[in-house]
Amino acid sequence: MDRTDSYHHGALRSALIKTGLELISEKDISGFTLREVAKRTGVSTAAPYHHFKDKAELLQAMSIEGWRMLGERFEAVSDVAETPSARLRGIGEAYIRFAMEHTEYFRVMSRPDLYYSGVYDENREATGLKVFEMLRSTVAGLFPGKKNDDPEIQEMVLHAWVLVHGFSTLWIDGSIKGTSLGELGIEELISMLFRSDPCLTQT
Amino acid sequence: MDRTDSYHHGALRSALIKTGLELISEKDISGFTLREVAKRTGVSTAAPYHHFKDKAELLQAMSIEGWRMLGERFEAVSDVAETPSARLRGIGEAYIRFAMEHTEYFRVMSRPDLYYSGVYDENREATGLKVFEMLRSTVAGLFPGKKNDDPEIQEMVLHAWVLVHGFSTLWIDGSIKGTSLGELGIEELISMLFRSDPCLTQT
DNA sequence: CATTTATCTTAACACTGTCAAGATAGATTT
DNA sequence: AAATCTATCTTGACAGTGTTAAGATAAATG
Structure with missing residues (x-):
């Protein structure tokens, strides 16, 4: 290799x-090696x-990128939705599809013990919180007149979050496949999931 | 150490x-070492x-023990519940509390990629499935006359499972703490969670 | 051009999962 | 009881990991 190329x-x-995100897309987290x-x-x-305290700190930086991407998806969906309830349903589905398409980003993002190395990066906290606030304001849109x-509203935020996060993790961990629910296709499961929620099926 | 002691x-x-379960209770999964x-x-x-193909196979054996314990809790709760709906609510809470008390068992149990080493232990599959079937028959108890x-019923099983699993993972990963929901106590959150579900609040 | 500062490399450490070869204990046979 | 056999465990090694200290190199600055 050219000698000067190694000096970025x-x-x-x-x-x-960037390389880390590529690598984690190919292999799973257990095969993720700093070397x-x-x-x-x-x-x-x-x-x-010289740029990261340890392996965990690189993972933390990578998770920031993941949260940023998820936030972008939320925004894209929010822009096209016409009703508050369609908006909520849209970001819920976006959450699930992000977890399925970028499983390993998602794993790192939602597991602080993977990237916690003593100090939290405030950027990560801010980026993650921003996405949470998008969910909250979307839910708030269903209750005009009420405060954030x-x-x-708090209750419904919790409910919506738990629903999409629970489904995402169960699905990507393969837990559903082994059960009687595993015979159903993913699209069927998703619509089933939202149908089971009265808040999301109301118009 | 006595020489004969080393020959079990x-x-x-x-x-x-047994030692593995003790160890995983003290440290988290990343510090879990075969040595x-x-x-x-x-x-x-x-x-x-000479007893396990590799580290993953020991973890798989440990997860069987975890599923067995969770099954016991489900049974204990089912025995004392008086109505089908109280039974469902009871095992839901048992799921969450198990995840909180035995966080690291729970992690291994629900993450096949941690213990998958080429072949699934059929005992594990059976033990996990047994717990799932307990949930399913509990839900079926709410709909007398309908088939399993x-x-x-399938829809409600999915909903209930996703709800308790989603909350459990979000809680043990510390994701809730950072948000506005983090100000609420755990008991408050749990009752909030079940209140948000019409199926679980009905009498 | 000389010096300083930022950046990267080399070489090593302790630790990990894993395996092949040999040693030891208990069970079985004679 | 002695000899053999089988199950079980140990020794010693290998490649790979995260991490660090010390030195080398490039770019920026005077």
Whole structure:
């Protein structure tokens, strides 16, 4: 390799994040190796340590990118939805499909113990919280006149979140496949899931 | 150590499972080491390999024990419940509390990629499925006259499962804490969760 | 051009999962 | 009881991991 190529001045940090996301898309999290991220980026084994405290901190940075992407999807869906209830249903489905398409991002994003290394990156907290707030304001849209922290809204936020997150994790972990529900197709399951929720089926 | 102590004739397998469960209760899954399990059991590094194909297979055996315990809890709750709906609510709560009390068992149990090593242990599949069937028959109790595979029952099983699993994972991963819902206590959240479900609040 | 600062590499450490070869214990046979 | 056999465990090694200290190299600055 060209010698000067290994000097990514200022750009190594983001290059590592990018390579890391590529790598995690191919293999699962257990095969995610800091050494291989470095090798693929064309840099020595120890190089990442000048940009990240440890492996967990790189994963944390990667999860920020995941949250940003999910936020974008939420926005895209919100823009085209015509009713508050269609909007809620839309971002719910977006959540599930994101988990299915980017399973390994999703794993890292929702498992702080994978990337926690003593200190939380405030950017990560902010990016994750932003997505949560998008959900909350979408739910609030169903209750015009009520404040954001109204108990009824809080309850519905919890319910919606739990529903899509629970389904996503069960699905990507393959837990559903082994049961009698596994005979159903994914589309059927999703519509079944939303049908079971009165809040999401109301017009 | 006494020399003969290291020869667990026939009992090493279960001893390793037991030690493994103890170890995983103290540390999280990322700190779970086959070598330490062996050392704690008073046996050499390579000894486990005469009883388990690899690390994943030990984890699989451990997860069977977890499913068995959860099944016991379900039965205990079912026995005391007086109405079908109280029974469903009871096992739902049991699911959540099990996840909170035995977080690391729960993690291994619900993540096949942690213990999958090429072949599924049929005992594990059977034990996990048994718990699922307990949920299904509990839901079926709400619809006397309908068959076990009635679509309406299937839908409600999915809904109930997703609800308790989603909440459990969000809680143990600390995802809720960072949001506005984090200000609420766990008891409050649980009752909020069940209140949001019309099926579980009906009498 | 010389010096400073930012960035990366080399070389090592302790630790991990895993395996092949040999040793030891208990059971079985004679 | 002695000898054999089988099940069980240990020793010692290998490749791969995260991580760190010390030194080298590139770019920026004077």
